[in-house]
Amino acid sequence: xxxxxxxxxxxxxxxxxxxxxxxxxxxxxxxxxxxxxxxxxxxxxxxxxxxxxxxxxxxxxxxxxxxxxxxxxxxxxxxxxxxxxxxxxxxxxxxxxxxxxxxxxxxxxxxxxxxxxxxxxxxxxxxxxxxxxxxxxxxxxxxxxxxxxxxxxxxxxxxxxxxxxxxxxxxxxxxxxxxxxxxxxxxxxxxxxxxxxxxxxxxxxxxxxxxxxxxxxxxxxxxxxxx
Amino acid sequence: xxxxxxxxxxxxxxxxxxxxxxxxxxxxxxxxxxxxxxxxxxxxxxxxxxxxxxxxxxxxxxxxxxxxxxxxxxxxxxxxxxxxxxxxxxxxxxxxxxxxxxxxxxxxxxxxxxxxxxxxxxxxxxxxxxxxxxxxxxxxxxxxxx
Numbered sequence: 001x002x003x004x005x006x007x008x009x010x011x012x013x014x015x016x017x018x019x020x021x022x023x024x025x026x027x028x029x030x031x032x033x034x035x036x037x038x039x040x041x042x043x044x045x046x047x048x049x050x051x052x053x054x055x056x057x058x059x060x061x062x063x064x065x066x067x068x069x070x071x072x073x074x075x076x077x078x079x080x081x082x083x084x085x086x087x088x089x090x091x092x093x094x095x096x097x098x099x100x101x102x103x104x105x106x107x108x109x110x111x112x113x114x115x116x117x118x119x120x121x122x123x124x125x126x127x128x129x130x131x132x133x134x135x136x137x138x139x140x141x142x143x144x145x146x147x148x149x150x151x152x153x154x155x156x157x158x159x160x161x162x163x164x165x166x167x168x169x170x171x172x173x174x175x176x177x178x179x180x181x182x183x184x185x186x187x188x189x190x191x192x193x194x195x196x197x198x199x200x201x202x203x204x205x206x207x208x209x210x211x212x213x214x215x216x217x218x219x220x221x222x223x224x225x226x227x
Numbered sequence: 228x229x230x231x232x233x234x235x236x237x238x239x240x241x242x243x244x245x246x247x248x249x250x251x252x253x254x255x256x257x258x259x260x261x262x263x264x265x266x267x268x269x270x271x272x273x274x275x276x277x278x279x280x281x282x283x284x285x286x287x288x289x290x291x292x293x294x295x296x297x298x299x300x301x302x303x304x305x306x307x308x309x310x311x312x313x314x315x316x317x318x319x320x321x322x323x324x325x326x327x328x329x330x331x332x333x334x335x336x337x338x339x340x341x342x343x344x345x346x347x348x349x350x351x352x353x354x355x356x357x358x359x360x361x362x363x364x365x366x367x368x369x370x371x372x373x
Binding site for chain 1: 287288289309310311312314315318319322323335337338341345
């Protein structure tokens with residue numbers, strides 16, 4: 001495959017090196033002259049100097065025949081623009097964009113720039129996994145399919161322990177899919193009574209996490225309508 | 228009309244002042260709090276006293292755009308010093324907030340031209356300068372020949 005990597009920071013440089021080792025053809029584009037000189041000593045003709053948001057720089061790198069463009073600069077606007085131009089002007093099949101500020105992820109999505117990768121998000125996910133009292137763990141994000149699967153541990157102060165699953169008012173767009181109890185998983189029925197220490201798995205529409213947290217968390221009332 | 232201008236440099240601030248003078252409602256957004264002073268150059272009263280709005284924030288931040296009033300803007304002008312920023316935030320203004328008129332300042336003629344073909348209204352000062360210089364040279368050559 002011919003792959004253009006934009007941005008020769010730590011991410012871009014290592015990425016280019018790995019891709020070259022896997023026998024791909026790679027051009028790494030860097031706009032900072034000094035950084036370019038440093039990287040060029042190792043990667044030689046596989047590095048190109050220039051601002052990749054200038055179309056002629058991309059063309060000089062042979063974007064017309066590129067199979068993939070990966071934009072990993074430290075600037076989200078640049079990454080978005082480069083990927084947008086790569087896909088829409090030069091019809092590159094595959095793009096990957098780095099998100100530096102996770103709050104910009106919504107803009108990448110709006111412009112249809114997918115997939116996008118955010119190190120901060122990845123570490124946050126890891127944190128959720130490693131710190132169980134965080135409450136809610138993302139197991140799987142199906143962005144394209146607009147679904148996610150999460151796991152929640154029921155503490156003794158959870159509002160739903162001792163309640164029948166059938167009595168819970170699950171938020172619309174969410175479904176309890178399994179319960180892990182004493183090392184064993186099962187699919188709950190309406191008559192299953194939730195216990196302290198249960199880990200419950202739910203599938204939900206993105207954006208419903210807070211509703212679920214409210215329902216299953218310490219302050220949760222189990223969603224039972226009063227009166 | 229309600230006009231939101233993102234990027235309050237020499238261009239943005241001049242356009243902001245002119246539009247305010249013509250009786251429009253103008254809101255300016257800039258990352259740098261100091262750029263407020265540039266808005267008031269040559270004004271007899273403060274920007275706010277004359278009815279202007281000024282918000283500190285980046286054009287890519289939804290909260291900043293919303294605080295600056297993007298939801299009700301009739302015109303959105305992206306005039307920061309970054310071409311890519313202007314191109315990206317203009318698309319956000321159009322697609323996410325549905326602003327009816329969106330104009331981006333893009334210095335690079337190649338990018339300006341391609342995005343214009345994609346339906347984004349771009350203004351390219353470099354293109355204008357190139358055209359003017361070419362015309363000036365041709366005129367002078369014409370005079371010397373004749």
